[in-house]
Amino acid sequence: xxxxxxxxxxxxxxxxxxxxxxxxxxxxxxxxxxxxxxxxxxxxxxxxxxxxxxxxxxxxxxxxxxxxxxxxxxxxxxxxxxxxxxxxxxxxxxxxxxxxxxxxxxxxxxxxxxxxxxxxxxxxxxxxxxxxxxxxxxxxxxxxxxxxxxxx
Amino acid sequence: xxxxxxxxxxxxxxxxxxxxxxxxxxxxxxxxxxxxxxxxxxxxxxxxxxxxxxxxxxxxxxxxxxxxxxxxxxxxxxxxxxxxxxxxxxxxxxxxxxxxxxxxxxxxxxxxxxxxxxxxxxxxxxxxxxxxxxxxxxxxxxxxxxxxxxxx
Numbered sequence: 481x482x483x484x485x486x487x488x489x490x491x492x493x494x495x496x497x498x499x500x501x502x503x504x505x506x507x508x509x510x511x512x513x514x515x516x517x518x519x520x521x522x523x524x525x526x527x528x529x530x531x532x533x534x535x536x537x538x539x540x541x542x543x544x545x546x547x548x549x550x551x552x553x554x555x556x557x558x559x560x561x562x563x564x565x566x567x568x569x570x571x572x573x574x575x576x577x578x579x580x581x582x583x584x585x586x587x588x589x590x591x592x593x594x595x596x597x598x599x600x601x602x603x604x605x606x607x608x609x610x611x612x613x614x615x616x617x618x619x620x621x622x623x624x625x626x627x628x629x630x631x632x
Numbered sequence: 633x634x635x636x637x638x639x640x641x642x643x644x645x646x647x648x649x650x651x652x653x654x655x656x657x658x659x660x661x662x663x664x665x666x667x668x669x670x671x672x673x674x675x676x677x678x679x680x681x682x683x684x685x686x687x688x689x690x691x692x693x694x695x696x697x698x699x700x701x702x703x704x705x706x707x708x709x710x711x712x713x714x715x716x717x718x719x720x721x722x723x724x725x726x727x728x729x730x731x732x733x734x735x736x737x738x739x740x741x742x743x744x745x746x747x748x749x750x751x752x753x754x755x756x757x758x759x760x761x762x763x764x765x766x767x768x769x770x771x772x773x774x775x776x777x778x779x780x781x782x783x784x
Contacts, residue, residue, distance in 0.1 A: 518704065528702065530701065548701075549700075550683055550699055551699070583784060586784055587784040592784055593782070593784060594782055596780050596781070597777055597779050599776075599778075614782045623751050623753055624751075625749055625750065625752065625778065625780075626749070626750050626751075627750075627777045628747070628762075628766040628768055629745055630765050630766045
């Protein structure tokens with residue numbers, strides 16, 4: 481297994497991306513569709529202009545999945561929906577390298593802001609994002625921001 | 633002025649929507665583009681499938697602005713980017729009626745989840761969303777979720 485440079489995923493990576501997303505959910509006890517169902521969804525998502533996936537490693541051992549949305553204030557906002565590094569590949573800075581390509585690609589697609597949602601108990605993720613320039617508290621106001629949600 | 637039923641905004645409402653978004657930012661001391669610049673952006677946003685605006689009142693005194701994004705788990709997620717009721721129109725349940733149409737329209741466009749970002753000091757908004765079924769803490773886990781961000 482090689483820690484290859486992060487790169488944009490194509491349709492050909494759909495199965496690997498699905499495998500990693502499936503492993504992500506199993507690791508965090510979240511219900512997950514079967515990997516084959518995920519692979520189909522990912523194959524159609526990576527063809528869209530408003531979604532992209534970064535993979536790293538050969539075979540891939542890390543992914544970042546990003547969606548872009550229009551915003552009335554800033555033009556386009558990028559949301560890092562998922563960032564996952566396989567347990568055996570952690571501690572080598574792979575997540576930071578995936579995030580760096582996420583930032584570059586999002587900016588290249590016109591985004592002026594990058595957002596990530598992180599759960600309150602997930603302090604490891606909070607520490608990672610803080611280190612990478614996405615602090616929990618806004619640098620200017622000192623305020624945190626919450627996400628509230630409901631199913632429809 | 634009439635508290636008309638909430639309805640979907642069209643290009644013809646762009647100036648009124650811009651006026652309300654501009655007033656929103658002025659009220660909350662947020663930098664805002666000129667209303668004419670906003671009106672142009674809104675005119676193009678309401679033509680898109682992945683954005684819609686709800687307005688209420690004649691002339692409009694309340695708006696809700698929603699963006700939709702693809703999601704690998706749930707198909708489509710709707711984000712209520714902005715919800716604003718003019719100061720003089722508050723306390724009459726207009727915000728709840730706008731939110732109800734937001735929910736209906738988002739579901740009609742295939743969204744299975746609605747999200748809202750709310751700042752920590754904005755306890756009035758948190759109370760409103762809690763009452764409307766979008767609690768700060770997840771009903772199952774009791775956890776809150778944060779959003780972290782950086783400019784690109």
